[in-house]
Amino acid sequence: MSTTLGASRPDQAAYMLRAAAGGAGRAYKQELLDLLDVRPGQTVLDVGCGPGTDLPALADRVGASGTVIGVDRDPAMLAEARRRTDGLPAVEIREADAHALPVDPGTADRAKIDRVLMHVADPAAVLAQLHLATRPGALIGLAEPDWDTLAVDAEDLGTSRAFTRYTTSDVVRNATIGRSLARHAEQAGFVVETVLATTPVFRDFQDADHTLGLGRNMQQAIKDGHIDEARGRRWFAALSEGPFFASFTLVSVICSR
Structure with a gap:
């Protein structure tokens, strides 16, 4: 992979599928689904289902008598979700905004x-919609990163810190939603049952560059005047030479209605 800054933004469906297939993605997703305790015959709502990453697993758990409703507002994501769930009669795909x-x-x-509230205009409004859509006694699983905890090892620690600050302030709309997830859930009327924090670890530079947007976000930080160009390019080139380490905190909340 070239260490040139500014690689084009990846196809979003492919990006989400690759991120979910990685070791860290598989681990927290499996834990979230297990804690949701989905049972045969139930109706499950996947808000921001994206390319349908979790829909087949949910369909398997609800069985022939259950229903899985995947909701997303992106037609490209929905097209991929429909492709991935073709032949699964339990799955319904609906185009709509989470609000x-x-x-x-x-x-x-x-x-x-799962990793949707960090992007929406009003997380509280989305959770209020979720409260309305669920039955008394329902279980709800929420998972969001806290990008303020992004740690990228580099000899130039100052640039790593500047990159994290830029990610938090300019790249992600609700970058610290992970740490406030339980509070938001309670304020929406849910009862928080479990709060977990996991730390995805990246040792491979190319995987990290793909998932964390190291090159493309550094290019934007340079363009916006947040980081000096020569310094940013040296930082990125040094990262590509390895050894590499990066991590962040991902918070999962299980709550009841």
């Missing part, structure tokens, strides 16, 4: 939102 969920009140026995 206006296309389900009747009290529809879902289980629901999940």
Whole structure:
């Protein structure tokens, strides 16, 4: 892989599928699904289902008598989700914004939102919609990163810190939603049952560059005047030479309705 800054932004469906397939992605997703305790015959709502990463596993758990509703607003994501779930009659794909969920009140026995609240305009409004869409006694799984905890090892620690600050302030809309996830859930009327923090670790530079956007976000930080160009390019080139380490904290919350 070239160490030239400014690689084009990856196809979002492919990006999400690759991130989910990595070791860290598989581990927390499996834990989240296990804690949701999805059972045969239930209705499960996957808000921001993206390319349908989790829909087949949810369909397997609800069985022939259950329903899985995947909601996303991106037509490209929905097209991939439909492709991945073709032949799974339990799965319904619906195009809508998370702020206006296309389900009747009290529809879902289980629901999940995975790395979606960090992007939305109003996380509280989305959780209020989720509260309306779920039944009393329902279980809800939430998972969000806290990008303020992004740590990238480099001899130039100052540039690593500047990169994290830029990611938090300019790249991700709600960059610290992970740390406040339990508070938001309680304020939406849910009862928080479990809070977990995991730390995805990246030892491979190319995987980290793909998932964390090291090159493309550094280029934007340089363009916006947050980081000196020569310094940013030296930092990125040094990272590519290895050995490499980066991590961040991902918070998962299980709550009940």
